[in-house]
Amino acid sequence: GAGVSQSPSNKVTEKGKDVELRCDPISGHTALYWYRQSLGQGLEFLIYFQGNSAPDKSGLPSDRFSAERTGGSVSTLTIQRTQQEDSAVYLCASRGGENTGELFFGEGSRLTVL
Amino acid sequence: QQQVKQSPQSLIVQKGGISIINCAYENTAFDYFPWYQQFPGKGPALLIAIRPDVSEKKEGRFTISFNKSAKQFSLHIMDSQPGDSATYFCAARGGSGAGSYQLTFGKGTKLSVIP
Numbered sequence: 001g002a003g004v005s006q007s008p009s010n011k012v013t014e015k016g017k018d019v020e021l022r023c024d025p026i027s028g029h030t031a032l033y034w035y036r037q038s039l040g041q042g043l044e045f046l047i048y049f050q051g052n053s054a055p056d057k058s059g060l061p062s063d064r065f066s067a068e069r070t071g072g073s074v075s076t077l078t079i080q081r082t083q084q085e086d087s088a089v090y091l092c093a094s095r096g097g098e099n100t101g102e103l104f105f106g107e108g109s110r111l112t113v114l
Numbered sequence: 115q116q117q118v119k120q121s122p123q124s125l126i127v128q129k130g131g132i133s134i135i136n137c138a139y140e141n142t143a144f145d146y147f148p149w150y151q152q153f154p155g156k157g158p159a160l161l162i163a164i165r166p167d168v169s170e171k172k173e174g175r176f177t178i179s180f181n182k183s184a185k186q187f188s189l190h191i192m193d194s195q196p197g198d199s200a201t202y203f204c205a206a207r208g209g210s211g212a213g214s215y216q217l218t219f220g221k222g223t224k225l226s227v228i229p
Binding site for chain 2: 004031033035040041042043045048050056058091093095101102103104105106107108
């Protein structure tokens with residue numbers, strides 16, 4: 001597609017359930033980021049993938065969070081045993097070459113944990 | 115530790131007025147400073163960016179002013195329009211290791227331009 005695609009756009013789940021959020025980056029973009037956006041808190045870095053390199057997981061808030069990127073393209077962010085504080089918008093972004101700074105964001109997946 | 119501090123949290127400007135949003139940073143390794151614009155229900159989109167070798171960059175009605183010695187940069191929106199109503203995020207990137215590719219964002223400014 002022309003832009004970064006994320007699904008689902010909205011997810012309501014019960015506390016303790018697992019959720020998977022999907023990101024389909026712009027074709028050919030080698031770098032992929034996940035950010036979390038909470039109300040009034042800006043964008044919080046979660047994880048970064050670059051090509052075949054080991055991902056930078058330094059932003060993941062707990063071991064309940066994990067992400068993978070298959071075949072250097074689609075990425076899935078998994079949150080296990082969801083908690084109410086996980087409620088937020090999860091944004092995926094992709095970037096082209098190393099020398100370009102621009103991140104292209106998807107529209108996000110809004111997660112609500114009841 | 116918040117590495118990029120953004121103010122104000124919210125801003126109301128009359129149509130035709132100038133909107134000014136300020137950001138300050140601590141990390142002198144930052145070498146790329148973008149501003150992102152986000153409309154409700156959408157992801158952020160790059161608006162304008164600057165590198166520290168220049169003090170000002172202008173694109174249409176949008177200008178970034180950069181003060182390297184003060185470690186501050188600001189976004190000016192001239193002739194503000196209702197269509198500019200959005201949340202604006204400043205960001206910074208730079209350094210070695212993770213800093214070379216991670217964007218650190220400010221907490222955002224919600225701008226409302228009233229007719």
